[in-house]
Amino acid sequence: MLFEKIKSPGLAHNSYLIGDDGKAAVIDPRRDVEVYxxxxxxxxxxxxYVLETHRNEDYLIGSKEIARKTGAEIWRADDYLDYEYGQPMEEGEEIEIGRLLLEGLHTPGHTPGSFSYVLYxxxxxxxxxxxxxxxxxxxxxxxxxxxxxKLEETAGDLYDSIYxxxxxxxxxVILCPAHGAGSVCASAIADREWTTIGIEKNLNPHLQYESREEFIEEVGQMLEYPPYFNRMEEWNLTxxxxxSEKKRPEALSPDEFADIQDEGAVVIDTRTEVSFAGAHIPGSLSIWKDNVPSFAGWFVDTDSPILLVSDEGYPxxxxKHLYRTGFDNIKGYLSGGMISWHMQARSSETIETIRVKxxxxxxxxxxxxxxxxxxxxxxxxxEGEIExxxxxxxxxxxxxxxxxxENVKVYVFCGSGxxxxxxxxxxxxxxxxxxxxTLGGLTGWRSSTCPRGETRSSKERGLEIADSLWLG
Amino acid sequence: MLFEKIKSPGLAHNSYLIGDDGKAAVIDPRRDVEVYxxxxxxxxxxxxYVLETHRNEDYLIGSKEIARKTGAEIWRADDYLDYEYGQPMEEGEEIEIGRLLLEGLHTPGHTPGSFSYVLYxxxxxxxxxxxxxxxxxxxxxxxxxxxxxKLEETAGDLYDSIYxxxxxxxxxVILCPAHGAGSVCASAIADREWTTIGIEKNLNPHLQYESREEFIEEVGQMLEYPPYFNRMEEWNLTxxxxxSEKKRPEALSPDEFADIQDEGAVVIDTRTEVSFAGAHIPGSLSIWKDNVPSFAGWFVDTDSPILLVSDEGYPxxxxKHLYRTGFDNIKGYLSGGMISWHMQARSSETIETIRVKxxxxxxxxxxxxxxxxxxxxxxxxxEGEIExxxxxxxxxxxxxxxxxxENVKVYVFCGSGxxxxxxxxxxxxxxxxxxxxTLGGLTGWRSSTCPRGETRSSKERGLEIADSLWLG
Incomplete structure (x- = not known):
């Protein structure tokens, strides 16, 4: 038997590879499919077999690329949409994986045609x-x-699917969801690497309400919708x-890099915040490496030509992160990094930093x-607000x-910097x-000896108004 | 949070690494501890922290080597034995791993002082x-x-510990045992990579008996006891x-190899069965690479000087497998494999092979x-017996x-060859x-068109006498 949970960090995405007697299935593969x-x-x-649980909005699915390499059958959900590939999953459909069996359960709510799969x-x-x-x-x-x-209807559907x-x-029964802590597909996924239906019944805050109405009231909320979701919705149908057919992003000399930037490319600098502060290419956007999956989708257009600056030889x-979320127009990266940039006597800029103290x-x-x-x-x-x-x-x-x-100094502040x-x-x-x-952000502030007000724990959330942190 | 199941193939051993807020614990580490x-x-x-569930018999535990590298505290079980390291776990002892908590439960049966650990x-x-x-x-x-x-007493203890x-x-609750399918520590562990207490209550054949007496009757059986267990029992106390202090096994020329063999070393040839049949060093023992953990312990004395022949550059x-089970006297391996042996015009032998047909x-x-x-x-x-x-x-x-x-040809037969x-x-x-x-063994026999009798499935085991396979 083969059973693997394959995680994509950043997206906090989980896919699953299940096999028995030489046959195998993947549930919700990511776009770069070599791992499977x-x-x-x-x-x-x-x-x-490739099985999709729904038409995804937050990452690109690799079903078609797997099918192309292996001849796998694709079973997809959300049949009300105009899919250009795969066959529609149906309630009670059974797929044999050797001596194992996967069964489709129509579980609408997140999307109208979402499916869950029970593994027997x-x-x-x-x-x-x-x-x-x-x-x-x-x-x-x-x-x-x-x-x-539609919130009342969709939240009600979700309640019925779950209950x-x-x-x-x-x-x-062991619960295998498509996301772990940090995903944009829910507001607060717990850091619980493995879980079961019984554990969720005990601990999941959304399974503690007293009625379907209360569930609808609490779960039926509008959340942020990053602009890149549009690209995902489109490409996850076609x-x-x-x-495997894409050209590899090029290693660019400072001159080549500057020319492409002049033509309108967005420069994403994935080094740490202090490296960026020390020296960066004018006009570049600072998104630390591990934050690329979370923030590129907010600040860069999916069609933009992209240039990368990093501390790695090849970033x-x-x-990978950019491709997983549909940023396909990556022109290349600065070969030799900022060292080579400065050795060509090119200009760069700094940003003032300040420590919490x-x-x-x-x-x-x-x-x-x-x-x-x-x-x-x-x-x-x-965590508390800043006065x-x-x-x-x-x-x-x-x-x-x-x-x-614009007339006074503005110190930007977050959790870490x-x-x-x-x-x-x-x-x-x-x-x-x-x-x-501000380097260190709120975490630094809390570690310092600066006077500060009480903060309330997440347990008390929603029960009282946050106290302010005070300064001096 | 950090949670990893670390598997050692061959031994079918599972150890676990758990961490939170910078603190971490390992449960039942194997001897080669770099992975942790x-x-x-x-x-x-x-x-x-290193936590042991019991004094192991089937592999060497790496608690002391981890403690030496990290300063970790060792909590061990089976305090009735003369341990030379660690402190004894006790019922209800609590160990904090950041915001997580591990609690000791005395669960005798497999050994008198076995402990289980509940993770909260x-x-x-x-x-x-x-x-x-x-x-x-x-x-x-x-x-x-x-x-x-003592079978009645130990099986009764095990029943009480479980129930x-x-x-x-x-x-x-998710069940994390120390072994998976293929271990010598039980007779028939299922191929179920992740499981829960509820799943075991439903499916574990030993949890289906009608009484404690029936459990004792069925579970209280003597099993095979490989001679290498003695070494494990000794070294797992000291x-x-x-x-990290051991000398690396040497790459040996055919001459050096032959000299050490002449002095009494055991030659273990880990190539496939057909490679061994084709040509092997006289006097050598054929144990295919993946079978080393299962069979070296039966046929090689733990103190014997050992020489290895393989198809790898460095086996x-x-x-690793040999060290995990206490075979510490590995002299070296044949550099260049059988090719170099023959290129020195040295003698080798063959074994006749036959296909099932x-x-x-x-x-x-x-x-x-x-x-x-x-x-x-x-x-x-x-699976059925051969007439x-x-x-x-x-x-x-x-x-x-x-x-x-000795007077007739003997064809040896197993599951595969x-x-x-x-x-x-x-x-x-x-x-x-x-x-x-016989190449292919019973599996080959079943795939062939040779006439054969009915075999009964494992489901019916114990209910009727096996039919013979017949020949001709």
């Missing part, structure tokens, strides 16, 4: 359930894709262009500066540039010049 | 239980280490010699040959050489000359 082909080949399996073991009893974006560890799928006016189809499988991880001292005196806090509303609510700060979540910043003062540098680079690109970045 | 150090370091964790998640509820060799997927631990006269301590944790996997034809005529079937009693019972075969399980062969006829070649090499070393090996 390599793992199945190494164990002597051929992939015969050798003895014929439910062993695992692959719930896609219906039920996660500590959370449930978002239900806002059809718009605010009528998933939970009755039994407390002992099938994304095959990665492989960044390129220094900011604390400054704020004690006459305040001729402002703090721009780019943490999310949830973070501010849970007198301008609060704009980083993803909303491009719609709120007019709220940023990484997002603050992204925000600062956006502001600089917009022409703001009097910008500094 | 590397994985924890890569994620920014230091190992603070962030919310304080039982999330997983590490049961060591008490409860597996589809099986329970063997209870025969204290001898036949009073493990099962009450809840159907939804701590095995540190692998790393074989060396050829054997079938031979057996139709006047039978001037015998079949030696080296499969286990369980295999013969489940007129001499049945001796391969592990028992060295005690039964006198039953092998691999164990048959091991048996043939043992017989050749003992001076038997008229030996052939």
């Amino acid at each position: 082909l390599d793992k199945s080949s190494a164990e002597g399996f051929t992939i015969d 073991g050798y003895e014929g009893e439910p062993w695992m359930v692959f719930t896609g974006d219906v039920l996660f560890a500590g959370d449930v799928g978002r239900v806002d894709f059809l718009g605010e006016e 009528d189809k998933i939970l009755p499988l039994g407390d002992e 099938g994304a262009p095959f990665l 492989e991880e960044e390129i 220094e900011l604390c001292e400054i704020m004690k005196g006459p305040k001729d500066c402002r703090i721009l806090d780019v943490r999310s509303e949830d973070e501010v609510e849970e 007198d700060a301008i609060n704009i979540h980083i993803t909303q910043l491009p719609d709120h540039y007019e709220e940023i003062p 990484l997002r603050a540098m992204t925000a600062a680079s956006l502001l600089k690109r917009e022409g703001f010049e009097n910008i500094g970045v | 150090l590397d994985k924890s370091s890569a994620e920014g964790f230091t190992i603070d 998640g962030y919310e304080g509820e039982p999330w997983m239980v590490f049961t060591g060799d008490v409860l597996f997927a589809g099986d329970v631990g063997r209870v025969d280490f204290l001898g036949e006269e 009073d301590k493990i099962l009450p944790l809840g159907d939804e 701590g095995a010699p540190f692998l 790393e996997e074989e060396i 050829e054997l079938c034809e031979i057996m139709k005529g006047p039978k001037d040959c015998r079949i030696l079937d080296v499969r286990s009693e369980d295999e013969v019972e489940e 007129d075969a001499i049945n001796i399980h391969i592990t028992q062969l060295p005690d039964h050489y006198e039953e092998i006829p 691999l164990r048959a070649m091991t048996a043939a090499s043992l017989l050749k070393r003992e001076g038997f000359e008229n030996i052939g090996v």
Whole structure:
């Protein structure tokens, strides 16, 4: 038997490879499919089936590329959409994987045509359930894709899917969702690497309500919708262009790099926030390597030509992340990094940085500066707000540039300093010049001896108003 | 949070690495500990605790080597034994791993001082239980280490441990045993990579009995006891010699190799059965690479000087397997393999092979040959016996050489041909000359068009007598 959970960090995406007696299936493969082909080949399996739980919005699915390499049958969900590949899954459809059996369960809510798959073991009893974006560890799928006016209906569908189809499988059944902690497909997935239906019944906050109505009320919320989701929705119906046919992003000399930037390419600098502060190419956007999957989709158009600056010889991880979310127009990367740039006597810029203790001292005196806090509303609510700060979540910043003062110094602030540098680079690109970045962010603040107010734990969330952190 | 199941193939051993907030613990580490150090370091964790579930008999534990590298505290079980390291675990002892908690449960039966560990998640509820060799997927631990006269007591203890301590944790709790399918620590662990208490309650055949008495009757059985267990029992009290201090096995020229063999070293040839048949060094023992963990312990003394012949440049996997089971006296390996041996004009030998169809034809005529079937009693019972075969399980062969006829050709037979070649090499070393090996074994037989009798499935095991396969 073959069973592997394959995780894609950044996207917090889980896919699953299941095999028995030489036959294998993949559930919700990501776009770069070598991992499935390599793992199945190494164990002597051929992939015969690809099963999708729904039309995904947050990453590109690799079903067609697997089918092309292996001849696998694709079973897809959400048949109401105009798919250009695969055959539609149906309620009760059974797929044999050797002595194992996968059965389709129609579980609408996250999308109208979402499917979950029950895996029956050798003895014929439910062993695992692959719930896609219906039920996660500590959370449930978002239900806002059809718009605010449909929230009651979609949240109700999700409730029925969970309570009528998933939970009755039994407390002992292992739950295999399509996402782990950090995904944009739900608001607060728990850091619980393995879970069961019984554990979720006990611990999942959304399974503790007293009625279907209360579930609908709490779960039926509009969440943020990154612009790149549009590209995902389109390509996940047609099938994304095959990665195996793509040209490799080029190693570019500083001159070549500068020429492509001059023609309008977006420069994404994936080095740490302090490297970016020290010296960066004018006009470039700071998105730390591990944050590329979370933020490129907010600040870069999916069709834009892209250039990369990194500390790696070949920025492989960044390129993978971009491809997984449909940024296919990667022109290349700066060969030799910033060292080669400067050795060609090219210009670069810096961004002022400040440590939390220094900011604390400054704020004690006459305040001729402002703090721009780019943490999310949830973070501010849970971890405490900064007195007198301008609060704009980083993803909303491009719609709120007019709220940023230009006549005083603005210190950008986040949880650690990484997002603050992204925000600062956006502001600089917009022409703001009097910008500094707070290194360490709230975590640093808490570790320092600066006086601060009480913060409330996430347990108390929703029960009382957050106290302010105070300065001086 | 950090959670990793680390598997050691061959031994079918599972160990677990758990971490939170920079603190980490390993449960039942194997002797070569780099995997735990590397994985924890890569994620920014230091190992603070090593927890043992019991004094192991089937592999060497790496607790002391981890402690030496990290300063970790060792908590060990089986305090009635004369341990030379660690501190004794006690019922209800709690170990904090960041926001996670591990609690010791005394669960005797497999050994008198076995412990299981309950892992409580962030919310304080039982999330997983590490049961060591008490409860597996589809099986329970063997209870025969204290001898036949204690079986009733040890099986009763095991029953109480499972029913009073493990099962009450809840159907939804994830079960993390120390072994998977193929281990010598139980008779028939199921191929179920992840399981829960509820799944075991439904499917584990040993949890279906109607009474404690029936459990004791069925589970209280004497099993095979490989001689290398003695070395494990000794070194798992003192701590095995540190692998990091060991000299690396040497690459040996054919001359050097032959000299060491002449001085009495055992030659283990880990190539496939057909390579061994084609040409092997006189006196060598055929144990296919992946079978080294299962069979070296039966046929090689743990103190013997060992030489290796393989198709690899450096037979790393074989060396790891040998070290994991206490074969520390590995002198080296034949550099350049059999090619270099022959290019020095050295002598080698062959073993006759026969395909199942050829054997079938031979057996139709006047039978001037015998079949030696080296499969286990369980295999013969489940899969069907060969008419007129001499049945001796391969592990028992060295005690039964006198039953092998010398005046007729003997064709050795197993499931595939691999164990048959091991048996043939043992017989050749003992001076038997008229030996052939059946390639394909029972699996080949079943795939062929040879007439054969009904075999019964494992489901019916114990309910009726096995039919014979017939020949001709």
